[in-house]
Amino acid sequence: MNALYATLLLPLVGVFILAFAGHRRQAKTINLVLCTVTFATALLLALEVFRDGAILSTGKLLYVDGFNVYLILLNAFVGMTTAIFSGPYMEHEAAIGRVDAVRMRLYYSMYQGFLFTMLMALSTNNLGILWVSVEGATLATVLLVSLYRTHESIEAGWKYFIICGVGISQALFGTILVYFAAVKILPPGAEDGLLWTELHRHAADMDAGVLALAFVFLLVGYGTKVGLVPLHNWLPDAHSEGPTPMSAILSGLLLNIALYALVRFKMLVDPALGNHLAGNLMMGFGMLSFSVAGLLLHRQYDIKRMFSYSSIEHMGLMTFAFGIGGPLATFGGLLHMIVHSLTKSAIFITVGHASHIAGTQKMAQIRGLIKTQPFVGWGLMIGTVAIAGFPPFGVFTSEFLLFTATVKSYPWLAPPLVIGLAVAFTGLFRNLQPMVFGSPPADQQPVNANMWPVFIHLALVLWLGIAIPGVLAQWLNQATIMLAGRGVL
Amino acid sequence: MLIASLSLPEQGVLTLAALILLSSFLLLAQVRLDSLINTFALQGALIFLATVFMAFISGKYHLLISAALTLFLKVFFIPGQLRLLVVRLNIRREVEVIGNPMLVMLFAAGLVLFSYYVALPIRELSLLSTRNTITISLAVVLIGMLMVISRRKAVAQVIGFMSMENGLFFAAVVSTHGMPMVVELGIAFDVLVAVILFGVFFFHIRTEIGSLDTDRLNHLTEVDR
């Protein structure tokens, strides 16, 4: 229990410390230490959950079960590894004069703030607080997106702000509707109307019409944050213009959290509706996102932008998987959340180094990384291979499950899935290959890059591809049971 | 359900709901920034009143805290901030160009009908006397969105966004007698931060492109130029 509080409090404290100390030279160390300790407490929390099962805090505000514990762990982990990367990266940015002391303070403070809001969103039991945290995550990052104060970054920041703001308001409307449905059936005077544990217990009794309506609002709302087409437009802009560590966290974690919220609501809506409406909607959005993102990968000139489209594509896949909803697909979707966030954050870290090496994010000017700095080149290549779903990396496993589940339940959707995958792969790889291989331009210089986070991430993804550890399999299975009614083990 | 069968405060809430809807239309029709801000403050005030009424109807007096928050944020703080910004950015008299005002208004009227159509199943279900108001709040949300879409100036978009927030708040108050307190506070905090951030952005946009016309923020695109 204390571990949970500590996990939440540490980043919160960090916000204030770094708001004052963010411009100092020790800031990166403080940031890293905070993140590491947070990760350690998250680990303790995970152990606790593993030992005793789900935890409900006194006051029922916080709740950790098999579904979110691994996401919390993942969050803390990626937060930590990205902090390792972010130190030298931001130093380099400061050295070339792209950020000043004030913005450094803002950056570090908001880094912690971002982590806090995400951890809060994951661990809260209250659906209202969930909304507040997700909105808070937007607010924490919106200034980071426009950190560089260029035309493009301000444009990206503004679009991010408005689109996500408007989108997330709809999610609030959905939440209100859920509350509205809940107060009908819960005993009068109870304050539990937004507690997920309570709602889940009574899910089957709630009014179907209201929940269907609510789900539409929630889907459009949180879907905006997930990056589902056609609500995705902020995503490539925000990812490509902000500092790269932010892109790594946005892509690796924030999208996951929005999807997490959506899936939590799906768990409530499904028993009440008794039909597959929520699943069908999610499948539709998933497929659309997947296809459109795959096609748009062919139109990219900017490396970070390209990988952000790849994130849309993968979020689409996950949404699709949860939409299908059988145990196989659900398990695959849950697994995909982990492997995608590990891989994608690793890629963004590498991309950060690559763009420093080339001095630009324009892909046409990044060439022959493997010659200039082999580790960065290989990191980028292997990361992309992993994200493209090649074994022995974990993405392969989850995509395999998704595919077989699709063929089993919705065979007619398999061909578009196949085509979409091929199109997306082509788009990604045709741009990537010349960046990694070939001969570099004369002025391309190696930079001081710490590739350990990347290799740790990829090693983990590799591990998940070869064998899923028993603990994780148990948690994923629990979540699968909650979502799909039966597990796979 | 006949309106005559309701108690007077309840009739009052319904009347206020109608007025709030009207204020949304007014927002849509305003062409000058300062009057836009004033209308927004008026909408906030109406919601404040509705909240107070609801507190007395339902007997849930914690709603009064919400009401106070509303009064502070929506009537004083946000409009005040916006006025300040408008003055400092010197755009008080900037005239908003909206496509075809008549068409937008008609569309908004259509949205009200649509909201009614959508909220029909909820109304059938509701035990609360003020259930009709859910239609109104949905309409306010949608019209707020329409406003964000139809306005090009950043300030107007923010006001549209905030009026969506108003609609949400109104929905929470009248349909469920408010959300749990901790959530209310969280939302209020978010809104507060959002307004501050909007202010920051206005300056950035202004310095970068020389105006607050967001249509000129169009560098990031996949279309070949």
Place this chain on the structure above:
Amino acid sequence: MTLAIAEAAVILALLSAVVPAVLFAHPRLLSRLAFVLLGAAGLAACVAGGQALLSQTSQQVVLPLGLPWLHVSLVLDPLAGLFLFIVGLITCMAACYGPAYVLEYLHQEMGPGILAVFSGLFVSGMFLVLLAADAFSFMLAWELMSVASYFLVVFQHAKLENQRAAFIYLLMAVVGGTFLFLAFGILAGFSDGFSFQTMKGTTLSPTWASLAFVCAFIGFGLKAGIVPLHVWLPLAHPVAPSHISAMMSGVMLKVAVYGFIRFVYDLLGGITWQWGVALLLVGSASAILGVLYALMQHDLKRLLAYHSVENIGIIYIGLGLSMIFQATHHAEIAALALIAALYHCLNHALFKSLLFLGAGAVLQQTRQHDMERMGGLIKKMPVTAVCFLVGCISISALPPFNGFVSEWLTFQAALQGPLLKSGILGAMIPVAAAILALTGALAAACFVKVFGIVFLGLPRCEDIARAKDPSLGMQLSQIVLAVACLAFGIFPTWTVRALNGVTEGLLGNGLTSAIDNGWLWLTPVSPQTASYGAPAVFFGLLASWLIVYALLHPLRRDNRIRIAPPWDCGFGPLNARMQYTASSFAMPIRRVFSFLWLIVEKVEPGGPGTPPRYILRVNDRIWLALYVPIGKLMLKLAERTSYIQGGNLRVYLSYSFFTLLFLLWVIV
């Protein structure tokens, strides 16, 4: 025990991939050690495969890897054993060949270390594909094989065209992989599990079975390189280092054939004659088009790659025949055709690897890809030349070498066509036989060209003068393969006996009659119908040659051979430029089949100081007709889609707005 050896092979291959991580500072040592491990892996696989094949048993083991509810299980049965033997043998030879060949990469930034990593992964991937006994581990190993070989193709990445080749290769691998996902998905969906054991026990409705078949056909066909899915093959195989080309062309394609056989015969079952017809058609097209395209190539390795398309076509013809006969309950003949196909798999692995290794030696010595710049190498590289000649004769299906035996068996199966009740089928099989005959003849023509242009005649560029036979290891591997080509050509009965175990496992029926008449005679149906005494042919040839030689040669000891310049028609000395070139050699055939290619032929008029140039480009019609439009369509779609991200915020918001309205309208 056998399976343990096979596992050891996988582990050794993986170890060879790990070596560079430890020894990255010593590239020379690293490369040696990696190749030793790889060779050991190959040897182990060879032994395990051979044992499994000969002992006709099947063993299983479950490893605690993979999905939590489905651990990776490995099975070694005769079918897997056969292919394991093939892969192991060629791997072993490649490992023997490699150390000297990779010396030239020692000082590249992508050096032998990288090569070792991906070679090890590639080989272990192939081993695992053969051993896998559930869909998940099969696909895992399959994709591992694909992606590892991609890195081997892109190894020499400085050239842009190599990058393009590698990209197309990987793209096709991805597409193929997804089709396999679908194929296995269908099986898994109906049998409620991923293990091959449960898949075998399930029977699908004809429609689903056919769908699964089509998916597997496309998926495995993409990797095997059947027409029209072959386009990646001539691009990718030539650009890899030669010992890798040998493995890709020689065995990776076989692994695809293995997968196909495993999927259709073993897992899917319920073979229908329509499937056989599809195979027959596609196989015939691959065979004939493969060889015709090969004839037009000047790049030695690309030519060989096109020949792989041809040979895969021949294998597919065999498989198609076997399916047709199996579906019409002629189990004996089905076994014959299947054995022919399997035999050809083995043979093609041997001679194609041999040819690629020879081509690699030529490449290393002359630094030339283009046949038009070679010539006269037989005097500089005698050992390589002899081995290459053996390869040429084998691939041209000439007796007494191995290629002939498998084609002969295929013909024998095809000649049983009149047994079929259906006239249409009966009429199709002869057409396939005719195409097979044409293919064989054209292949011979092509290899006359190859050997004649590369090794005979006068040298066409200066680099030839410096060429010499490559190092001992490189020679040894070629010699071993050449001897194997001969051995499998003159002792077919033993091979057929071993292959019998595979068909018995798959069809429940062997080809016992083929070896009833002792080791000397191969009689697939009955001695009256057809027989081929391979050892007798070989020794007969040898004897008659000896007799003729003995009779004529020592006739007049005093009659010394006079060496003189060749006849120059009295116009002065001949030079190398007067020789027939590769393209002029192929010109008559180009004219005969001109409708098949998109030929661009023009003469650039020379200016002062520059001689006129004759330019000939032969383009693959399939590429232009099938793939280019798909690419264009995709880009067009992408361009259209790009308007969704037009840059205007209000448009974006209205997407959200209208999505909301639409969804509300839908659910209410």
Place this chain on the structure above:
Amino acid sequence: MSGLLWAIIKTLCVILLAPLMAGWVKWLKCRLQNRRGAPPWQPYRDLLRLSRKNVVIAESASWIFRMAPYIVFSVTCLAVSTVPVVTVQLPVAALADVIALVGFLALGRFFLALAGMDVGTAFGGMGSSREVTISSLAEPALLMAFFTLAMNVSSTNLSTVIGELGRRDLTLYPSLIFAAMGLVLVAIAETGRIPIDNPSTHLELTMIHEAMILEYSGRHLLLMEWASMLKLTLFSLLIVNLIVPWGVALTLAPADLAFAALIVTGKLMLWGMMLAVSETIQAKMRLFRAPQYLGLAFILSMLGMMSHIVLEVR
């Protein structure tokens, strides 16, 4: 063992008599063209002369060039040994069937073509190129023709085929008619006769076979010439025994054998006459007409096979 002896004797006879067949055709042609012509045994004289001559080898030639004559000759001998001449009771028939026979011939041609390219002259390359083009079209047609026969009697074993056909009563098999026509066309092409090639020309632009062996001399040339005569005899034998199988002895009885020898000689002489006549009344084709000619052969053989399946099986 005696069977093997018989086979060797038979093969030797055919090898020794092959020049006579070539001389016979040549003599007939001369007669038909109103020339006196050399006697039919002239080829023996030529061969003897060649065997006495010195061997001259081009300096650019490799061992392929020296080996090729021996390989070509011995392969052709081996091919001859598998063909039934006077009897179908042939112990070596099991050695190789008709597919292997085609394979032997192809092997010989493979080396012949390589030898042509070995010296590195334009002539050799030209000859090889043309040879492989024509043979790559002729070979499938030949196989198809054989297949038609083989399907008819369900065997690819030449002895079985001839014996089976010889035992049957005269029946009109459409397939056999087509196959016979195809076989004749291919045989003419394969043995390098008019209208595909002219064995007696040395005109650069038209020759095929002669271009390949232009550099040979002495005993090498002897072997090459002899091998080509042998091939002519081989194909003649195939034609007469497959198309008109009657007369070939079905047993090893001496009387049968003697009778069969007589009949086969007669058939061969007759075929020689037909060849001579056709060569007299035709001109050589342009090289690029040859594919059409061979295509016709291929189609005929294919039609044979089709008509077997369509008309005769059911």
